[in-house]
Amino acid sequence: MKKLMNDPRYVVEEMIEGYVKAHPDYIRQLPENDRALVTAKETREGKVGVLIGGGSGHEPGFLGYVGQGMADGVAVGNIFASPSPDPILEVTKAIDKGAGVVYLYGNYAGDIMNFGMAAEMADLEEDIRVETAIASDDVASAPKDEKEKRRGIAGEFFIYKAAGAAADFGYDLDEVVRVAKKANDNTRSMGVGLSPCALPQTGEPSFEIGEGEMEIGLGHHGEPGIEKGPLETADRVADRLVNDILEDITISRGDRVAVLVNGLGSTPLMEQYIVFRRVEQILSEKGIEIYRSYVGNYITSLEMGGLSVTLMKLDDELAKTIDHPVDCPMFVQK
Template sequence: MKKLINVPENVVDEMIDGFLKAHPSLVKGIEANSRSIIRADANKQEKVSVIIGGGSGHEPAFMGYVGTGMADGAAVGNIFASPPPDPVLEAVKAVDTRKESLLVYGNYQGDLLNFGMAADLAEMESDIQVKQVIVKDDVASAPKEESDKRRGIAGEFFVTKVAGAAAETGYSLEQVYELTEKANQNVRSMGVGLTPCSLPQTGKPSFELMEDEIEIGLGHHGEPGVEKEKLLSSNEVTDRLMNDILEDMPLNKGEEVSVLVNGLGSTTRMELYIMYKRVEEILSENEIHIYKSYVGNYSTSLEMGGCSITLLKMEEDLKPFIDAQAHCPMFEQN
């Protein structure tokens, strides 16, 4: 597959370099680790810090969400691979103002090991109290009884938004954690894959699908999903994804949700809005009110084709944080 890159081994570092140079008023790097990114205005205000991170290749996630109202810092891993403990630890230390930090990341073994080690080190070396919210929104990745095994996908956007906005208000670590964990409990996603992506180093497609096939529940690193199906219409696919979400998280008439229709990389806005149209129809048929909607590329998988639907069940105490302003290099909300 064609890619506009220089040296495959350098893509992550070159991306970070360009990113920092493009947005100096919003983000900056730190001396201690070239894979840690923090807010340009870090440490201006005493607050709980929110640190996110994960593998590269999911842009805007994760470094694109460093900024006011979102994360204070991000650790950037190699492509689709968790960052090691150092950039997480150094980001935690670089934005520390109150010895309280919340780590938000997806439920993958690598992230659990590396962020877990970083949390231990931050507590041991710097006396920073650390709590962790491990996002597990992907309904397709494990049955409801084993929801602790579910991986984190696009729902991490909502969870990060709640964490960042709650921290911004000056809440305690306990309060920020409770709200963020509530968002985590209330969020569900389902994805579909149409075409694979390829790693810059191998150039080979991450999975194979026939021209007329789609994969329901595909992971956002190209991990196979729950089943392959013949290519269906957008409405049929949307019905299927929404059905799986609503079966897993039943919603009553009159309840409210925020919606994210997320593109995986090469799927067009046109396709995403066609899908959103159907999502809106299904929700209004069920008399479920839409509180706020997001349509676009919020968490991608390089150039993968496909998309995901995420619903966040709204409760009164989550609303201010979904409404809150955010100013980040790759996400802006006024």
Template structure:
């Protein structure tokens, strides 16, 4: 493998240190235990929001720490959950007295470790709520999950819950909003190539030169099927079909569309994908009211894409448009 790293065991700590140095106006970092917090944390009287999970999905989660989104992110080893200790440390660091919401992607290790950290925080007098994100429609269960996986839709949950918290929402209100967003969000992805985890040094799975995997997970978990490579429009139609089957839209309803790159996909290809998504939704009378195109929930250098639809209403549009200032998302401030 060829990677710009030093020692594989130091990848996460060195990356977090570099991220903190690059964005010192937005965040502070702790290297023992490892977590990233917004520079002004804790914000008195505001619900704190903490997320995290295995590294390798950047900019998720550290890249969305800041005003209007996360108060802290806890990166574990590559594709491996952080342990409860740094999650607890991050929770304590952002507790402004109004409680803390944990946003957790639905992977067994993440769920168990965040649950333990929440129990430890409660023992120290910090009220914690947890919302599990499970937006992936590809598979119901896998080696990593009980139920659906949490994937790129996590970015939307974090943005909208962050806006509600920034506006002064209480802990239950922010948790309810995050739950609402998760319930209205569906994602489906495809991989063109595998990725190489630094400590493994070899591809996490294999695909023939003319093969793609429909429904791939963000850690390289198997999807629904392997098929020969097809033109982009046909692949988009394959991804949209299960999303719209699982959460149907009536003509006139509005959607936020996230076309998310897996880390190794050029932007020119992402916009080709978005073009077909917008066209296919228009054919069904669905309005693309908001959109986001780029690398937000990656899988190291994997080539591929995921499509996420969030069914919007007036409340969610207002929260999406609310100001945000993070390394990955910035507008309105």
């Protein structure tokens, strides 16, 4: 697979360098660790710090969501790999304003280990209180009665949104964590994979799939889904994704949801909007109100083909967090 790069060993460093140079009014790189990025805007004393992070290759996640109204800092890992504890700790120290820091990341073993180690170091070495909210929105990755095993995928975007807003509202650390966990509990995602991506270091496809096939429930790193089959129409794919989500979470007539149709990297916006069209039809037929909608590449997987659908069930508190203004390099909401 063709890629525009120099030395594949340095793709992450060169990406970060380009990103910081492109958005100097938004983000800065900490001199202590080149994988540690924080907001360039001044944040007030007493505000809970919001730290996100994960592997590279998911752009605009995760570094694209550092900015006013969302995250205060991000720790960047290798492609599809957790950041090490060191940049996480450096970001923690930089964004702590005396009210503690919340860590937001997906439910993956490497992230759990490394963010956990950083939290321990922050407590023992820096006397900074850290709490965690883990995203687990992918309904395909584990049964409903084993939700704690589920992966975090595109629904992480809504969790960042909720936690960032709560911190801006002046909530204390416990309340920010409560809102973030509430957002996760009310968020479900389901994806479909159409074609693999290739890691820059190897050039090999991340998974195997036939020319006329699709895979329902494929993970953002190419983890196996729940079934492979012939490629179907956009409407039939949307029906499957939405119906699986609605079987997993109780969303009734008259309820409000935020909807995200998220591209995985190479699926055109044309196709994403065709899918959103059908998502809207399904929800409308069921009397479910779309309160806000988002369509585009929010959390990708390099050049993977496919998309995911995310529904977040809203009450008044979560709707308030969704409405909160955001100003990040890769996402602006007024």
